[in-house]
Amino acid sequence: MPLSSPLHSLAALALLCCVPLAQAGDVLARVRTGAPLVIAHRESSVPFSYVDQGKPMGYALDLCLRIAEAVRKKTGVKDMPVKLLQVTPANRIEIIKSGQADMECGSTTNNAERRKDVAFTIPHFITGARLLVPANSSVTRIEDLEGKKLVSTKGTTPLKAAEQANRERLMRIQMLEAPDHEAAVVMVEKGQADAFVMDDVLLFGLMANRPEPGKLKVVGRFVTTEPLAIMLPKDDAEFKAVVDEEMRRLIQSREIQPIYDKWFLQPIAPTQRALNLPVSYLLRDFWKYPTDQVPF
Numbered sequence: 149m150p151l152s153s154p155l156h157s158l159a160a161l162a163l164l165c166c167v168p169l170a171q172a173g174d175v176l177a178r179v180r181t182g183a184p185l186v187i188a189h190r191e192s193s194v195p196f197s198y199v200d201q202g203k204p205m206g207y208a209l210d211l212c213l214r215i216a217e218a219v220r221k222k223t224g225v226k227d228m229p230v231k232l233l234q235v236t237p238a239n240r241i242e243i244i245k246s247g248q249a250d251m252e253c254g255s256t257t258n259n260a261e262r263r264k265d266v267a268f269t270i271p272h273f274i275t276g277a278r279l280l281v282p283a284n285s286s287v288t289r290i291e292d293l294e295g296k297k298l299v300s301t302k303g304t305t306p307l308k309a310a311e312q313a314n315r316e317r318l319m320r321i322q323m324l325e326a327p328d329h330e331a332a333v334v335m336v337e338k339g340q341a342d343a344f345v346m347d348d349v350l351l352f353g354l355m356a357n358r359p360e361p362g363k364l365k366v367v368g369r370f371v372t373t374e375p376l377a378i379m380l381p382k383d384d385a386e387f388k389a390v391v392d393e394e395m396r397r398l399i400q401s402r403e404i405q406p407i408y409d410k411w412f413l414q415p416i417a418p419t420q421r422a423l424n425l426p427v428s429y430l431l432r433d434f435w436k437y438p439t440d441q442v443p444f
Contacts, residue, residue, distance in 0.1 A: 194353030276370030
């Protein structure tokens with residue numbers, strides 16, 4: 149590209165202002181110039197977004213690829229490139245906030261605190277945090293962990309909720325942080341933690357993929373209620389409208405159902421075991437009037 153081109157001048161101006169071009173808040177405009185649509189994915193958020201044999205896959209990622217097709221049609225860029233970027237629970241919000249990715253397709257909760265920095269589309273799942281413990285454990289609720297060790301994944305809402313409950317109820321639980329979900333499960337298996345608190349659907353997915361899933365179990369009532377949704381840049385109304393419209397279309401046309409069934413009712417990689425989790429009554433009711441507005 150010639151140095152005198154308008155796009156080069158715009159990029160140079162952005163650099164001079166110390167603001168990355170991706171933070172301009174206009175994803176569709178960038179895509180129209182030939183820039184890739186960047187989709188952030190996770191490593192071990194089974195079955196939402198994970199990597200198996202080097203290939204990113206999952207329920208949320210499938211939805212994001214459908215949204216990418218809607219973006220392609222909206223922009224008219226027939227050969228629109230799509231770039232996949234792996235993120236972690238700890239850096240996912242900053243990746244979207246800084247403009248390094250346009251969508252985060254994982255198991256991220258839409259809540260008021262996060263909406264200060266990013267936006268969300270219509271929830272694709274509603275879950276709640278519970279406890280993963282050894283099969284022979286007597287723990288059935290968070291109160292049973294008084295004086296014991298509880299692990300959760302860094303940067304997640306279940307971790308914050310557990311820390312708050314621990315403070316308010318004076319349970320003297322030793323809180324531990326793991327870099328990702330896989331590491332937290334290993335800590336429970338090795339006896340380094342007595343329980344792992346996380347969204348129950350993720351716990352079932354993680355447990356199903358262990359070499360000996362029968363040595364673990366999910367227990368307890370919900371510690372939190374978690375509406376999971378695709379994360380988007382804040383203040384990009386045009387892009388968000390395209391994403392919301394496609395999510396609403398998938399839900400109302402019921403095209404989302406076979407995508408859901410593929411990941412929650414049928415055998416999935418890497419173990420080819422099924423989670424056997426039908427759509428919950430909470431999610432079914434929410435999808436009757438699909439909206440990005442959640443009461444949390």
